[in-house]
Amino acid sequence: MKILLYNSLTKQKEEFKPIEKNKVGLYTCGPTVYDYPHIGNLLAYIFWDVLKRFFLSQGYKVKHVMNLTDVGHLVSDADEGEDKLAKAGRESGRTAWQVADFFIKVFKRNIKDLNILKPTHFLRATETIQEQIDFVSVLEEKGFLYQTSDGLYFDTSKLPDYGKLANLSQIKLQEGARVAKNPEKKNPTDFAVWKFSPKDGRKRDMEWDSPWGVGFPGWHLECSVMSQMMLGDTFDIHTGGIDHLTVHHPNEMAQSEAATGKLQANYWLHNAFNKVDGHKMAKSAGNFIILEDIKKKGYWPLAYRLLVLQNHYRQPLNFTWLALEAAQQSLKNIIREIAFYDEPKKVIAEFAEKFDAALADDLNTAKGLAVLQAVIDSDKPTADKLATILKIDEVLGLNLKEFRKNFLSLSSQAKKLLKQRSAAREKKDWDLSDDLREQLNKIGVEVQDTTQGQKAVQMK
Ligand SMILES: [Zn+2]
Numbered sequence: 534m535k536i537l538l539y540n541s542l543t544k545q546k547e548e549f550k551p552i553e554k555n556k557v558g559l560y561t562c563g564p565t566v567y568d569y570p571h572i573g574n575l576l577a578y579i580f581w582d583v584l585k586r587f588f589l590s591q592g593y594k595v596k597h598v599m600n601l602t603d604v605g606h607l608v609s610d611a612d613e614g615e616d617k618l619a620k621a622g623r624e625s626g627r628t629a630w631q632v633a634d635f636f637i638k639v640f641k642r643n644i645k646d647l648n649i650l651k652p653t654h655f656l657r658a659t660e661t662i663q664e665q666i667d668f669v670s671v672l673e674e675k676g677f678l679y680q681t682s683d684g685l686y687f688d689t690s691k692l693p694d695y696g697k698l699a700n701l702s703q704i705k706l707q708e709g710a711r712v713a714k715n716p717e718k719k720n721p722t723d724f725a726v727w728k729f730s731p732k733d734g735r736k737r738d739m740e741w742d743s744p745w746g747v748g749f750p751g752w753h754l755e756c757s758v759m760s761q762m763m764l765g766d767t768f769d770i771h772t773g774g775i776d777h778l779t780v781h782h783p784n785e786m787a788q789s790e791a792a793t794g795k796l797q798a799n800y801w802l803h804n805a806f807n808k809v810d811g812h813k814m815a816k817s818a819g820n821f822i823i824l825e826d827i828k829k830k831g832y833w834p835l836a837y838r839l840l841v842l843q844n845h846y847r848q849p850l851n852f853t854w855l856a857l858e859a860a861q862q863s864l865k866n867i868i869r870e871i872a873f874y875d876e877p878k879k880v881i882a883e884f885a886e887k888f889d890a891a892l893a894d895d896l897n898t899a900k901g902l903a904v905l906q907a908v909i910d911s912d913k914p915t916a917d918k919l920a921t922i923l924k925i926d927e928v929l930g931l932n933l934k935e936f937r938k939n940f941l942s943l944s945s946q947a948k949k950l951l952k953q954r955s956a957a958r959e960k961k962d963w964d965l966s967d968d969l970r971e972q973l974n975k976i977g978v979e980v981q982d983t984t985q986g987q988k989a990v991q992m993k
Contacts (some may be wrong), residue, residue, distance in 0.1 A: 536591070558770070560798065566603050576807055580841070605749050682717060757792070769800060775804060776806065786798075805850070
């Protein structure tokens with residue numbers, strides 16, 4: 534099947550052509566583990582998970598690499614200010630290592646809750662320090678670097694097409710907007726590949742010896758190094774948030790191309806961010822929402838996954854609690870529906886093809902969800918409808934199979950009430966029947982009266 538993807542490199546939808554037949558090398562920029570990821574950060578991983586699942590469903594083998602930034606990402610993306618992890622450690626009385634361990638656990642729990650498949654390789658920046666030092670040595674030998682008082686910098690003027698991913702005026706605009714500029718930098722877009730530890734004798738929690746002095750790697754380096762280590766000089770698809778389009782990705786790409794003389798990845802995919810009630814999510818604005826908030830309010834993480842997939846990955850999603858509520862209701866409706874279907878039999882080809890066509894058109898998940906609804910609304914046998922829905926859900930990842938299984942396992946209390954209700958209905962005692970339905974609802978069990986008697990499903 535022809536798969537179209539919007540490539541930021543060529544700024545158009547292109548047919549995906551793998552380097553190796555039926556294989557995909559996929560790299561996703563992971564989180565900086567200094568705080569809880571907000572739901573906008575997590576949104577990206579949901580989309581790239583669907584991308585990966587779609588390739589798997591089309592018979593591709595996918596090698597997926599993701600990094601965990603646990604050192605080197607400074608408060609400003611332009612290599613200024615404190616290291617985000619060191620700052621978080623200082624503010625909470627922990628070491629940078631403790632901060633990293635804690636938030637790596639949080640991130641792993643979050644992606645599990647969202648039913649995101651584990652990457653093939655999940656590496657911490659601090660696990661590849663030697664490889665990063667070796668990579669910097671190559672850049673130095675090739676004459677791309679210069680030294681300042683605080684580190685080793687990459688000279689972006691040495692790469693004629695630097696910044697080809699974004700447009701350069703965008704990058705310049707961003708640089709102009711930054712408050713503190715480093716006067717020692719030759720070009721505003723130059724970036725650090727190795728930063729020195731403070732010269733005043735203060736010891737960092739995370740620092741290493743290198744040919745240039747004690748210090749730590751620049752933020753962009755780990756992605757160039759890990760992708761090359763695990764996927765080779767040039768791989769198929771590089772993914773990340775749209776916020777990486779002006780700094781992180783141009784820099785990552787520049788280092789890799791300088792080191793190997795080859796293009797780092799053939800397809801660069803970027804997801805849009807989400808807003809909350811129409812505003813940019815920010816701690817200072819008080820609208821910074823994390824997955825734990827969603828769970829505390831009684832919403833399922835998978836309801837958030839559904840909400841995200843109702844939108845296209847290149848369109849900003851406007852998050853509201855009302856929209857999440859509606860998504861949770863939609864998910865419940867789907868579960869309620871399929872809970873009563875007969876055991877799965879045959880996938881209905883017509884729907885499966887429509888679903889694949891939607892996803893093959895630059896990952897149109899909203900259209901894919903419409904196909905799922907069309908299956909439910911169709912008059913096909915429920916056994917075939919269920920087989921089709923479960924097949925579609927292998928890509929959407931709403932975990933419907935598990936929901937169906939869980940919700941059909943009723944407690945003994947629920948079974949007792951159902952038995953009483955069945956007896957009441959036989960005696961045509963509708964008041965008692967309604968009363969028992971309400972009691973069942975209170976313990977999270979919903980009942981449907983069908984021609985084959987009452988059917989019940991556990992919703993909580
Ligand atoms: Zn990256």
